[in-house]
Amino acid sequence: MAIAEAAPETAGAATMPEGAAGAGPVTKAEAAPEYFMREALAEARAAADCGEIPIGAVVEKNGAIIGRGRNRTESAKDPTAHAEMEAIKEACKAVGGWRLSECSIYVTTEPCAMCAGALVLSRIEKVYIGALNPKAGACVSLRRLLDDSRLNHSVAIETGLLRDECEAIMKAFFSELRQTKRGGR
Ligand SMILES: [Zn+2]
Numbered sequence: 001m002a003i004a005e006a007a008p009e010t011a012g013a014a015t016m017p018e019g020a021a022g023a024g025p026v027t028k029a030e031a032a033p034e035y036f037m038r039e040a041l042a043e044a045r046a047a048a049d050c051g052e053i054p055i056g057a058v059v060e061k062n063g064a065i066i067g068r069g070r071n072r073t074e075s076a077k078d079p080t081a082h083a084e085m086e087a088i089k090e091a092c093k094a095v096g097g098w099r100l101s102e103c104s105i106y107v108t109t110e111p112c113a114m115c116a117g118a119l120v121l122s123r124i125e126k127v128y129i130g131a132l133n134p135k136a137g138a139c140v141s142l143r144r145l146l147d148d149s150r151l152n153h154s155v156a157i158e159t160g161l162l163r164d165e166c167e168a169i170m171k172a173f174f175s176e177l178r179q180t181k182r183g184g185r
Pocket residue numbers: 082083084111112113114115116
Protein backbone atom coordinates (compact mmCIF):
# COMPACT_ATOMS: atom_id res chain seq x y z
CA MET A 1 0.00 0.00 0.00
CA ALA A 2 2.72 2.39 0.97
CA ILE A 3 4.58 1.69 -2.25
CA ALA A 4 1.49 2.26 -4.39
CA GLU A 5 0.95 5.60 -2.66
CA ALA A 6 4.51 6.67 -3.23
CA ALA A 7 4.40 5.93 -6.95
CA PRO A 8 2.58 9.11 -8.10
CA GLU A 9 5.43 11.16 -6.63
CA THR A 10 7.80 9.96 -9.33
CA ALA A 11 5.42 8.91 -12.10
CA GLY A 12 2.87 11.68 -11.66
CA ALA A 13 2.67 15.14 -13.12
CA ALA A 14 6.40 15.71 -13.21
CA THR A 15 6.18 18.37 -15.84
CA MET A 16 8.93 20.72 -14.74
CA PRO A 17 10.95 22.31 -17.52
CA GLU A 18 14.21 20.73 -18.48
CA GLY A 19 17.24 21.56 -16.37
CA ALA A 20 19.22 24.62 -17.42
CA ALA A 21 22.36 22.52 -17.54
CA GLY A 22 20.70 20.13 -19.96
CA ALA A 23 20.55 17.40 -17.36
CA GLY A 24 17.17 16.20 -18.64
CA PRO A 25 13.69 16.51 -17.17
CA VAL A 26 13.50 17.23 -13.48
CA THR A 27 11.30 15.01 -11.36
CA LYS A 28 8.71 16.55 -9.10
CA ALA A 29 10.58 15.41 -6.00
CA GLU A 30 13.79 17.03 -7.24
CA ALA A 31 12.02 20.28 -8.02
CA ALA A 32 10.62 20.67 -4.49
CA PRO A 33 12.21 23.47 -2.43
CA GLU A 34 13.13 20.89 0.23
CA TYR A 35 15.27 19.06 -2.29
CA PHE A 36 17.42 22.12 -2.95
CA MET A 37 17.71 22.96 0.74
CA ARG A 38 18.91 19.42 1.40
CA GLU A 39 21.59 19.97 -1.23
CA ALA A 40 22.57 23.19 0.58
CA LEU A 41 22.68 21.21 3.83
CA ALA A 42 25.04 18.73 2.18
CA GLU A 43 27.35 21.66 1.35
CA ALA A 44 27.10 22.85 4.96
CA ARG A 45 28.07 19.40 6.22
CA ALA A 46 31.06 19.37 3.90
CA ALA A 47 32.11 22.73 5.36
CA ALA A 48 31.82 21.33 8.90
CA ASP A 49 34.02 18.39 7.90
CA CYS A 50 36.72 20.93 7.03
CA GLY A 51 36.35 22.73 10.36
CA GLU A 52 34.44 25.61 8.79
CA ILE A 53 31.24 27.13 10.19
CA PRO A 54 28.66 24.93 8.44
CA ILE A 55 26.81 27.11 5.97
CA GLY A 56 25.92 25.91 2.49
CA ALA A 57 24.11 27.35 -0.51
CA VAL A 58 22.91 26.28 -3.94
CA VAL A 59 21.56 28.35 -6.84
CA GLU A 60 18.72 26.83 -8.83
CA LYS A 61 17.45 27.73 -12.29
CA ASN A 62 14.60 25.90 -14.05
CA GLY A 63 14.87 23.05 -11.58
CA ALA A 64 18.60 22.50 -12.01
CA ILE A 65 21.42 23.39 -9.64
CA ILE A 66 23.79 25.74 -11.45
CA GLY A 67 25.91 26.89 -8.51
CA ARG A 68 27.08 25.46 -5.21
CA GLY A 69 28.98 26.97 -2.35
CA ARG A 70 30.07 26.33 1.18
CA ASN A 71 31.69 28.52 3.77
CA ARG A 72 35.50 28.45 3.31
CA THR A 73 36.63 31.54 5.20
CA GLU A 74 39.21 29.68 7.32
CA SER A 75 40.78 27.52 4.61
CA ALA A 76 40.73 30.30 2.01
CA LYS A 77 41.88 32.89 4.59
CA ASP A 78 39.27 35.11 3.00
CA PRO A 79 36.47 36.89 4.90
CA THR A 80 34.41 37.02 1.71
CA ALA A 81 34.50 33.24 1.05
CA HIS A 82 30.92 32.75 2.20
CA ALA A 83 28.70 29.99 0.82
CA GLU A 84 26.41 32.41 -1.02
CA MET A 85 29.30 34.25 -2.72
CA GLU A 86 30.76 30.98 -3.97
CA ALA A 87 27.39 29.74 -5.22
CA ILE A 88 26.65 33.05 -6.97
CA LYS A 89 30.04 33.07 -8.71
CA GLU A 90 29.61 29.51 -9.93
CA ALA A 91 26.07 30.26 -11.13
CA CYS A 92 27.29 33.33 -13.05
CA LYS A 93 29.86 31.16 -14.81
CA ALA A 94 27.07 28.71 -15.70
CA VAL A 95 24.79 31.36 -17.20
CA GLY A 96 27.67 33.27 -18.79
CA GLY A 97 26.76 36.61 -17.25
CA TRP A 98 26.27 38.43 -13.96
CA ARG A 99 22.47 38.47 -13.95
CA LEU A 100 20.79 35.65 -12.05
CA SER A 101 17.21 36.66 -12.79
CA GLU A 102 14.93 33.60 -12.89
CA CYS A 103 17.20 31.93 -10.34
CA SER A 104 16.63 31.12 -6.68
CA ILE A 105 19.21 30.59 -3.96
CA TYR A 106 18.81 28.19 -1.06
CA VAL A 107 20.97 28.95 1.94
CA THR A 108 21.07 27.13 5.27
CA THR A 109 21.59 30.29 7.36
CA GLU A 110 20.30 33.82 6.78
CA PRO A 111 22.73 35.79 4.58
CA CYS A 112 24.92 38.52 6.10
CA ALA A 113 25.07 42.11 4.80
CA MET A 114 27.76 41.28 2.23
CA CYS A 115 25.90 38.30 0.82
CA ALA A 116 22.52 40.04 0.89
CA GLY A 117 24.13 42.89 -1.05
CA ALA A 118 25.51 40.42 -3.59
CA LEU A 119 22.06 38.88 -3.98
CA VAL A 120 20.55 42.27 -4.79
CA LEU A 121 23.35 42.99 -7.28
CA SER A 122 22.91 39.62 -8.97
CA ARG A 123 19.17 40.37 -9.55
CA ILE A 124 18.35 36.94 -8.17
CA GLU A 125 14.62 36.31 -7.90
CA LYS A 126 14.20 34.57 -4.55
CA VAL A 127 16.08 33.40 -1.50
CA TYR A 128 15.04 30.45 0.63
CA ILE A 129 16.50 30.68 4.12
CA GLY A 130 16.75 27.78 6.56
CA ALA A 131 17.81 29.19 9.93
CA LEU A 132 17.68 32.85 10.88
CA ASN A 133 20.85 34.54 12.11
CA PRO A 134 19.96 37.08 14.81
CA LYS A 135 23.64 38.14 15.12
CA ALA A 136 24.45 38.91 11.51
CA GLY A 137 21.44 38.29 9.28
CA ALA A 138 20.69 41.15 6.91
CA CYS A 139 17.52 39.80 5.28
CA VAL A 140 15.07 39.85 8.19
CA SER A 141 16.99 39.83 11.50
CA LEU A 142 19.20 42.95 11.75
CA ARG A 143 18.13 44.76 8.62
CA ARG A 144 16.13 44.08 5.48
CA LEU A 145 18.47 44.63 2.55
CA LEU A 146 16.55 42.36 0.20
CA ASP A 147 13.32 44.32 0.12
CA ASP A 148 14.52 47.89 0.55
CA SER A 149 12.39 49.86 -1.90
CA ARG A 150 15.19 52.43 -2.35
CA LEU A 151 17.30 49.83 -4.14
CA ASN A 152 16.66 49.02 -7.79
CA HIS A 153 16.01 45.33 -7.19
CA SER A 154 14.30 43.41 -4.44
CA VAL A 155 14.61 39.72 -3.70
CA ALA A 156 11.65 37.62 -2.53
CA ILE A 157 12.29 35.92 0.81
CA GLU A 158 11.03 32.65 2.24
CA THR A 159 12.26 31.72 5.69
CA GLY A 160 12.07 28.55 7.75
CA LEU A 161 12.61 25.95 5.00
CA LEU A 162 13.99 22.86 6.85
CA ARG A 163 14.70 25.23 9.72
CA ASP A 164 15.17 22.48 12.33
CA GLU A 165 17.85 20.72 10.29
CA CYS A 166 19.58 23.98 9.43
CA GLU A 167 19.64 25.07 13.08
CA ALA A 168 20.75 21.64 14.27
CA ILE A 169 23.86 21.57 12.08
CA MET A 170 24.97 24.96 13.46
CA LYS A 171 24.24 23.98 17.07
CA ALA A 172 26.14 20.71 16.70
CA PHE A 173 29.15 22.50 15.23
CA PHE A 174 29.39 25.11 17.96
CA SER A 175 28.78 22.67 20.81
CA GLU A 176 31.55 20.46 19.45
CA LEU A 177 33.79 23.50 19.15
CA ARG A 178 33.14 24.41 22.79
CA GLN A 179 33.91 20.87 23.92
CA THR A 180 37.14 20.84 21.96
CA LYS A 181 38.20 24.12 23.54
CA ARG A 182 37.25 22.86 27.00
CA GLY A 183 39.40 19.81 26.36
CA GLY A 184 42.39 22.15 25.99
CA ARG A 185 42.80 21.67 22.28
ZN1 LIG B 1 27.70 36.21 4.03
